[in-house]
Amino acid sequence: MPLVTDLYELDIKSVDVFLELKEKREYVGRLSEAKEKGFVFQYDSSFIRSHNAFAIGPNLLLSDKPIFRESLFPEFVDRIPSRRNAAYPEYCESVGISVDERNPMILLPSLGRRGPSDFIIERVFVLQDEIIPKALRRILEEVPLSQNDLALALDIPITTLWRVLKGSSKDESLLRLVHLYLENTDLWRVLLQFTRGKITQKKYGLLIEYLKQIKTKNSPDS
Numbered sequence: 001m002p003l004v005t006d007l008y009e010l011d012i013k014s015v016d017v018f019l020e021l022k023e024k025r026e027y028v029g030r031l032s033e034a035k036e037k038g039f040v041f042q043y044d045s046s047f048i049r050s051h052n053a054f055a056i057g058p059n060l061l062l063s064d065k066p067i068f069r070e071s072l073f074p075e076f077v078d079r080i081p082s083r084r085n086a087a088y089p090e091y092c093e094s095v096g097i098s099v100d101e102r103n104p105m106i107l108l109p110s111l112g113r114r115g116p117s118d119f120i121i122e123r124v125f126v127l128q129d130e131i132i133p134k135a136l137r138r139i140l141e142e143v144p145l146s147q148n149d150l151a152l153a154l155d156i157p158i159t160t161l162w163r164v165l166k167g168s169s170k171d172e173s174l175l176r177l178v179h180l181y182l183e184n185t186d187l188w189r190v191l192l193q194f195t196r197g198k199i200t201q202k203k204y205g206l207l208i209e210y211l212k213q214i215k216t217k218n219s220p221d222s
Helices: 045-049 088-096 103-109 131-142 148-153 160-167 172-183 185-198 201-217
Strands: 006-022 024-033 039-043 068-069 119-127
Touching: 006 103, 024 045, 024 103, 024 119, 039 045, 039 160, 045 088, 088 103, 103 119, 131 148, 131 172, 148 160, 148 185, 148 201, 172 185, 185 201
Parallel strands: none
Antiparallel strands: 006 024, 006 119, 024 039, 039 068
């Protein structure tokens, strides 16, 4: 089996809103399903302070507090095409969703991603915290390496590896990089050309052989 699966999973209970300017995008806030019932929108504090800030609509005036509503805010309802529209099935097919889809958190970034305003709606992807620690623990179980050896092989500080193994690292850039090495063992082997002098030749050889076996097992022809 591969060392890792996808690092992120789609959050089907939230969407993010951005303001598209001429040269950049600004993060506006997040629309989510409320815990009890209905919906909640939270403006990003940085956006509220921005000189570009303006409200999404009359039901979503700028506020540093969460805004709740039992039904979907009209500003978002208006972004989703009517099902009575004869072209609705074609719209759904063009973005790869079912005509029976009812979840607004799927409909909005698919059918309502862009509208008449400069606000853009995007999907939210959530980091799966256990993916990286689980894969690294597996390597430590299957290859006779110490945690220090593994940290050196990944070219990261040992204290960073400890946080990753415990699942307490919040550095998503680092986690994406480690995930890239675990997902693409050829890339990790390139890195090892530069880090091999930090571990013994025997352990380097064992790790290289292990990565080759992982690649062979996951090959379509195997």
